[in-house]
Amino acid sequence: MAQITIENLGKVYPGGTRAVEDINIDIADGEFIVLVGPSGCGKSTLLRMVAGLESITEGTCSIGGRVVNDIEPAERDIAMVFQNYALYPHMTVRQNLAYGLKNRRTPKAEIDRRVAEAAEILQIGSFLDRKPRALSGGQRQRVAMGRAIVREPAAFLFDEPLSNLDAKLRITMRLEIKELQRRLGTTSIYVTHDQLEAMTLADRLVVLNKGRVEQIGTPLEVYRNPASAFVASFIGSPAMNLIAARAVPHLPGTGHAGLIGIRPESLIPSADGQIEMTIDAVEELGATRLVHGHVGGEALTVTMPADADLPETLRLKVDPQDIHLFQAESGARLARA
Amino acid sequence: MVENRPFLNFLAHVVLIFGVVVVALPVWVALVASTHESNAFLRGTVPMWFGDQAVHNYSRMLGTGISTSGMPPVGWMMFNSLIMALGVALGKIAISLTSAFAIVYFRFPFRMAAFWIIFSTMMLPVEVRIVPTFKVVADLGMLNSYPGLIIPLIASATATFLFRQVFLTMPDELTEAARIDGAGPMKFFRDILLPLSRTNMAALFVIMFIYGWNQYLWPLLITTGSDMYTIVAGIKRMSTVADTDPQWNYIMATAVLAMLPPLLVVIFMQRLFVKGLVETEK
Structure with missing residues (x-):
């Protein structure tokens, strides 16, 4: 177990393409960090740099106080879970689990003990002698995690491990990973593009965009106080309404054009509401419904209870506390006056 | 239909x-x-x-063979052919596996150039380069020997290309997982790549065994002592006898015997062979 410190980390490919830039993250011992962002934001590259699968071209990464920039992946004391599991197809589950330990010349008895323990934790004991191809997707994913657990590493690295599973399994596995990480107390970095997965798993979120960190914080912090218009639109489902405003009064930076952000769930239907929205479309989600409409030329989405009436036009109000303001050009959050 | x-x-x-x-x-x-x-x-x-x-x-x-034309018994010629076919097949597999491994998994200067040079030798089968090859083998003193029969045929662009394609289909994550699991390059080759290319090796073995067994021109050229004759070249020698009619019954019996080993290889390795050519799932 260890803390991971990432300082001014950057990656420039030989062709000059910049994948990530100036990343600073301090990960405490036992913390579950989720890197989240749209595809191409550099989150996988960042994880692979920590793993040692990509070389680090700028800055340093240290695991447990030791700078690992030039250390082979196998010697970084990390274990990684891959999106497509990457199990060795010709080995049984048991051999898959034991392979890394065998390469480290762990004594046979110790290997057996750890494999049995991991099998117990993940409930994969009944198919230890099967080949991966005889397993379902969920089972393969468990084996992949087992391979990480038996190593008893300083840190787990997860690279979108649930993307290949169906929606239902993804939710159960998500819970299991969370529970498992809490039980083992191993520092973990988890990459996903799914903001819901990120919110539910993370102790702290790192939101990445275009190779840069947009915000680091607990899921609730990020949700309540998004540091930029990008974070605001990326975290939270449905996405926050962002409305262009010509001028934002009573705020530093007045005179600049701005963006007004209101979460769909903050717009409350009310007879005395000031905002009059014309309804364009309705999406039923069962418990709630999403109402899409427009006010003037601006599109708006509102979350409403499923049983509420739907008039032609909806009168809405919003608590001033729930209004977020952003600069138009940079997208940076503007502090409230 | x-x-x-x-x-x-x-x-x-x-x-x-x-x-x-x-x-x-x-x-x-x-x-x-x-x-x-x-x-x-x-x-x-x-x-x-x-x-x-x-x-x-x-x-x-x-048993005795046709002693009149100075031929060794068929059994001995078949043994020579077997050594040659096995040597060619196994040698080709070993060399092309390692060269494909180098080309796919290592970044070294002129890597692609090396690949294209190997690839271009596909246009130079033994028949085309037979004179220089003979000269080289003769200068190395390998005429009339098993190494002389095997080594000039052992390099194979086709097999290298085949294994390159096989290795390219291996998911990168597998390589990375092995790296994190502490497997060095040779260990990765031995523990992961070799077992996963097993069926391809079998398919290639069948093809190359038959290729080696059926070699005609090369053994005919470099075997001068009857104890090194291979069976396919031997059949030819039996049919060109001086001052007498060829003994067709013996020649045909030899031909039938010569057909057996390739046939057996195909029959017994058919399942692996087909699997190796069609299997895509890794």
Whole structure:
């Protein structure tokens, strides 16, 4: 177990393409960090740099106080879970689990003990002698995690491990990973593009965009106080309404054009509401419904209870506390006056 | 065919049977001729049914051989062929596996150049480069020896290319997982790549064994002592005898015997062979 410190980390490919830039993250011992962002934001590259699968071209990464920039992946004391599991197809589950330990010349008895323990934790004991191809997707994913657990590493690295599973399994596995990480107390970095997965798993979120960190914080912090218009639109489902405003009064930076952000769930239907929205479309989600409409030329989405009436036009109000303001050009959050 | 019309079925069978007859007739003639007396083939009408000399012909060829033309017994020539075919097949697999491994998994200067040079040798089979190859082998003192039979045929662009394609289909994550699991390059090669290319190796073995077994021009050229004759080249030597008629019954018996090992290899490795050529899932 260890803390991971990432300082001014950057990656420039030989062709000059910049994948990530100036990343600073301090990960405490036992913390579950989720890197989240749209595809191409550099989150996988960042994880692979920590793993040692990509070389680090700028800055340093240290695991447990030791700078690992030039250390082979196998010697970084990390274990990684891959999106497509990457199990060795010709080995049984048991051999898959034991392979890394065998390469480290762990004594046979110790290997057996750890494999049995991991099998117990993940409930994969009944198919230890099967080949991966005889397993379902969920089972393969468990084996992949087992391979990480038996190593008893300083840190787990997860690279979108649930993307290949169906929606239902993804939710159960998500819970299991969370529970498992809490039980083992191993520092973990988890990459996903799914903001819901990120919110539910993370102790702290790192939101990445275009190779840069947009915000680091607990899921609730990020949700309540998004540091930029990008974070605001990326975290939270449905996405926050962002409305262009010509001028934002009573705020530093007045005179600049701005963006007004209101979460769909903050717009409350009310007879005395000031905002009059014309309804364009309705999406039923069962418990709630999403109402899409427009006010003037601006599109708006509102979350409403499923049983509420739907008039032609909806009168809405919003608590001033729930209004977020952003600069138009940079997208940076503007502090409230 | 989607439709099931009796006439089309009939037609399909006619075409196929015709094809089988065309292909099988020479084999049949060889089989029949190997059971007759030596002059049966020279009387003007080719016999189409078995004679009664089968036991005599085959035991003669497997035993003493035709000593008149200075030929060793068939068994010995088959042994030579076996050594050569095995050497060529296994050697090709070993060399092409390692070169494909180098080309796919290592970044070194002129990597692609190396690949294209290997690839371009596909256009230079033994027959094309036979004179310089003979010169090299002769200068190395390898005439009339097993290494001389095997080594010039051992490099294979086809096999290297095949293994390159196989390795390219291996998911990168597998390599990365092995790296994190602490497997160095050679360990990765041995523990992951080799077992996963098993079926491809089997397919290649079948093809290359037959290739090595059927080699004709090269052994004919460099084997001068009768103890190094291979069977395919030996058949040719038997049929060109001076001042007498070729003994077709013995020659055909030898030809039939020469067909057996490749046949056995195909029969026994067929399952692996087909799997190796069609299997894509890794």
